[in-house]
Amino acid sequence: MALNLSNLKRTRISLVILGAIFAAGMAGCSVKYSFSGASTTGLSTVSIQYFQNRAPLVQPGLSQFVTDALIDKIKSQTSLKTVNGIGDANFEGEISDYNTRPRTVDASAEAAMNRFTITVKVKFTNAVDPELSFEQSFSRYEDYNSNLDLSQVEKELADKIIEMIVEDIFNQAFVNW
DSSP states (O other): OHHHHHHHHHHHHHHHHHHHHHHHHHHTOOOOBOTTOOBOTTOOEEEEOOOEEOSSSOOTTHHHHHHHHHHHHHHHHOOOEEOSSOOSEEEEEEEEEEEEEEEEEOTTSSEEEEEEEEEEEEEEEESSOGGGOEEEEEEEEEEEETTSOHHHHHHHHHHHHHHHHHHHHHHHHHOOO
16 A cells, blocks of 8 residues: 555656646747737837828728728727837738729620729838738729719718728738638
8 A cells, every 4th residue: 555655656746847847848838829810929019100192093991991991900900019110010002092993784785783892001120020021012992883972971981991901811810821
């Protein structure tokens, strides 16, 4: 019986030591995840430069709307501190296209549906892990009935499109699936 008690004590001591080694090893590892699935490992600050509108058709206020939407998304989905200047992560870019074109034609050769498209060119720089940096254009569209004038649906459609583009930009930068 003394032999079994001795083995039990050694086993417990071994488990305590292994547990301490495991805990110490895990303490050195840190990966930041959010509920959105975003990973901001090693990053503590982010900067978002003003997105200039360089599209052939310029819509007043769109630059500010895109910039603010990206800032709001990052603030709500990460714990990164927004800074002026250049952060550990930096976004800059421009609105490169803003247009509407006929999508489908009906029997009378008139446009039945129009497609409203917005394209945003983005340069993302990750100072901590440069391999995650990118330069890419993000484009989304919404179709609308050609019986409607663009001015009737423009605000609603632009809001939807910008929301989708900002989601795409955020995912490309921080959600590395």
